[in-house]
Amino acid sequence: xxxxxxxxxxxxxxxxxxxxxxxxxxxxxxxxxxxxxxxxxxxxxxxxxxxxxxxxxxxxxxxxxxxxxxxxxxxxxxxxxxxxxxxxxxxxxxxxxxxxxxxxxxxxxxxxxxxxxxxxxxxxxxxxxxxxxxxxxxxxxxxxxxxxxxxxxxxxxxxxxxxxxxxxxxxxxxxxxxxxxxxxxxxxxxxxxxxxxx
Numbered sequence: 192x193x194x195x196x197x198x199x200x201x202x203x204x205x206x207x208x209x210x211x212x213x214x215x216x217x218x219x220x221x222x223x224x225x226x227x228x229x230x231x232x233x234x235x236x237x238x239x240x241x242x243x244x245x246x247x248x249x250x251x252x253x254x255x256x257x258x259x260x261x262x263x264x265x266x267x268x269x270x271x272x273x274x275x276x277x278x279x280x281x282x283x284x285x286x287x288x289x290x291x292x293x294x295x296x297x298x299x300x301x302x303x304x305x306x307x308x309x310x311x312x313x314x315x316x317x318x319x320x321x322x323x324x325x326x327x328x329x330x331x332x333x334x335x336x337x338x339x340x341x342x343x344x345x346x347x348x349x350x351x352x353x354x355x356x357x358x359x360x361x362x363x364x365x366x367x368x369x370x371x372x373x374x375x376x377x378x379x380x381x382x383x384x385x386x387x388x389x
Contacts, residue, residue, distance in 0.1 A: 238383075241268030243285035245298040247352040253388050255346060257285065257296065257354065260383035265289060265376075277339060277357045287380070291364040292371055295357040298346075307331070307345040307353060314343065324372055327382035333372045340371050346386055356381070 243257045261268055267288045275284055276295040287294040301310055311332055315321035318334040324342050331344035331353075342356040358377065360368050371377055 237263070239263045239268070241285060241287070243270055243296060245281070245283075245352070247298065247346070247349050249351070255298070255349060255352065256387045256389070258385050258387065259285075259287070259296075259380070261287065261380060266380070276359055289361070291361055291374070292377060293359045293361060297355050298352045299355045300352050301350075306350065310343070310353065322372065326378050327384060329384060335369055338368060340368055342372065342381075344384070348388065354384075
């Protein structure tokens, strides 16, 4: 019995010392670094492809197809033969409906003996300005045409036609129409433009 009276307090002291020692060790040991979790990559939208074809040229006529990728949650694409957004003498145009802006895409022919440089010079004279516009691999210019921004882009390897894009702002776009050509969502959309010939 006496042994237990001596041993029990010693055992309790030993356990207390052990617990205190472990506590000190835990405080002194550096905490392992938790790796910074990388943000999950943004979900790539399931893009749809819109297509608009037209005949370019006369004696050496070729079918040109304009192709545009778009997010169907943000835009809708349709080719129409009437009810254009803006007047056109073409038989059909492509229209993109969006939240902040709507687009009308159509082909337009050069005047006889004209090329894209001459066309730009003529438009700069008519509208008194022609601002540079670059989207993806294409570069052209834009002018303010009434309440619209009119973007003119050359069609690669085409001596007869260019692409005219009429940009209209919607009621939800809270800035001036002249800011639209630099609006990132518009440039991102138009950067997907490409052409095929047959």
